[in-house]
Amino acid sequence: MSPTSPLLSRHGAVPDGRADAGIAAHYGDPAREQRALERGRAVVDQGNRGVVTVSGPDRLSWLHTLSSQQLTDLPAGVTTETLLLSVQGRIEFDLLVTDDGERTWLLTDVGQHEDLARWLDSMRFMLRVEVADVTGDWAAIGAAVDPEDAPAPLREASVRFADPWPRLGPGGFAYTVGEDHPAATWRWSVFLVPRTDLERTVDALGEVGIGLAGNGAAEALRIAAWRPRYAHDVDEKTIPHELDLLRTGVHLAKGCYKGQETIARVHNLGHPPRRLVFLHLDGSEHTLPAAGSEVRTGDRAVGRVTSVAQHGEMGPIALAVIKRSVDPAADLVVVDGESRYAAAQEVIVAPDAGQVVGRPAGLLNTRRG
Incomplete structure (x- = not known):
């Protein structure tokens, strides 16, 4: 279960529904909130997101073997996106990942954290890793800023995720056509604060002129940036190619992982x-x-x-x-x-995306961001 935010008791708060139940859709003025969020003058309560940590000396190499992304040498403080796939290559988990030098932090979408922690725990075998679902301890706050440009109450957050979308990571591939992407200026960061400090942090932000925006504002900006989201855009049949997630969530040159055969076959020989x-x-x-x-x-x-x-x-x-x-x-x-x-x-996603083996260069945008 995802926690219900205490910020729903704030004046004007209107609860969101469906996947995002537990946080506010808006606080009385959706249009103004969206403008403020886009300018970096508001933050969004994302306390319904899940947080799972993995500690131990084998944590990154272990996660590397399970997921679609190159994680073995992930530098401390850097954020990447990774997918956990079924044998058929369908998306089961979509995660933002960062490491602080001692623990790897996994940010999940709504309702994923319990299943993720349970599945990871079942895959530990004899490796030196410990898995913990810490969703009850940490609350997420989203903002349309780079982490280093965040207001002071957020810069103090010990855990920060900078969404890599839409920049092509090493080993990534874009299925969009052309040079321009509407998210070229997209910036989105998520900051973790102790759940017991959520209201105090929001009050401190208010004191420096940073207000609250509802989840509807964040969703409008996300959709305009063509940014897919697990809780909304993934179903039981989704493969990464269909959502342009080879761009940020898949390293096409990494070693074996569950679902890799589908990733390679569709990309090289077929079409999503x-x-x-x-x-x-x-x-x-x-x-x-x-x-x-x-x-x-x-x-x-x-x-x-x-x-x-x-x-x-x-x-x-x-x-x-x-x-x-x-x-x-x-x-x-x-x-x-x-x-x-x-x-x-x-x-x-281009209608002819995929089938890259033997096709002329330049038909799809492979420019690195």
């Missing part, structure tokens, strides 16, 4: 069966479709909405996972009950 798209939604309904709503072209269902938000400048926006074969120029419609929303798509 689905692709992530960004949708501009018709705002004339004055409502938003629910996540999970069907995406159609004509009368044919071709996918589903995975994330949706109201953006202060772009209006209603969404991420959706659709069939790879859908024409990028096709008119789409999102259907939620009796409501229909016209949707213009922007390509995130």
Whole structure:
């Protein structure tokens, strides 16, 4: 279970729902909160995220063997993203990872921490590692800043994650087309503070002019940055290629790990069966479709909405996972009950992504960020 935040008792707090129950969707003024968050003048309560630690001298080499990322020589204080996959290459856990020289810290999405700690503990065998679910001790605070530019009450946090999205890491590969990415200026950091100090930290931030923004503001910025999120954009069939997660979450040249065969086969010889798209939604309904709503072209269902938000400048926006074969120029419609929303798509994952062996260079963006 994810903890319920004490910040829900703050004036104006409106609880979020579904995956993000336990934190506030907003505190009474979503548009203002989003603007403040984007300017680095607000923070977001992400206390529903999970935190798992791994200690012991074998921790990084052990995690390296289990995951999709190169972790053996991860420098202290550096953040990377890694995936734990099924044998079929489907995403089971999506984690931000940092190490402080003594412990490796794993930041999970909502509801993952208990299963992650249990699974890791079952994989220890005779190695010198200890796994602990410390979600009850630590609360996460998100901000659209680089860690070193954070206000003083956050710079004092002993554990900090700097989201690597969308910069290509060593061994990564981009499935987007072209040189420009809407997240070129995206900065997102997560700071861990003792859960007992969460309210005191938020009060200290308020004293230096940093307010609270709701989770809806963070989701709008994330969707606009094409940043996939496990709790919303992953289902039981998702492979990393479909969400452009080879960019930050996979090292294509590392050694054996569970799911590697699928990663290599699809990337080198095949195509992902689905692709992530960004949708501009018709705002004339004055409502938003629910996540999970069907995406159609004509009368044919071709996918589903995975994330949706109201953006202060772009209006209603969404991420959706659709069939790879859908024409990028096709008119789409999102259907939620009796409501229909016209949707213009922007390509995130290229329809011809994959099959890199033997293809001419330059068809996909392999420029390092």
